[in-house]
Amino acid sequence: MDMLHIKLFLAALLVSTLAFADAQEGAEMFNEAKCMECHNVEDFGGEDSKAKDYKHMRDSVDACQRNNDAEWFEEDVDSVADHLNKEHYKFKK
Numbered sequence: 001m002d003m004l005h006i007k008l009f010l011a012a013l014l015v016s017t018l019a020f021a022d023a024q025e026g027a028e029m030f031n032e033a034k035c036m037e038c039h040n041v042e043d044f045g046g047e048d049s050k051a052k053d054y055k056h057m058r059d060s061v062d063a064c065q066r067n068n069d070a071e072w073f074e075e076d077v078d079s080v081a082d083h084l085n086k087e088h089y090k091f092k093k
Contacts, residue, residue, distance in 0.1 A: 026076075026083030033070050033080075045088035054091035057081060 043049070051057035058081040065072045065080075072080070085091055 023079070023082045023086045026079035026081070027087075029072065029076055030080050030083055033065070033068065035064070041088075044084055045090070049089075051089065054081070054085060054089070054093050057084065057089055057091060
């Protein structure tokens, strides 16, 4: 394996590790914010879901955190959206 292939492999590994870490962090924040006190599992990703793409779902997470004074940073909203996308929506980013 030449050096370029090694670098590409390591970059892909790093990106997948960071995405997993973001989703894990998002899951923790989702649980700490007690989001399930207002939502049901059926609210996320079903055929009746209001979110039709990743951006709309992420914007909904942002609106929800603002309405509930979660005081998340943009990166936190991204992490929670990544968690919901991984577990429920499966939208392409």
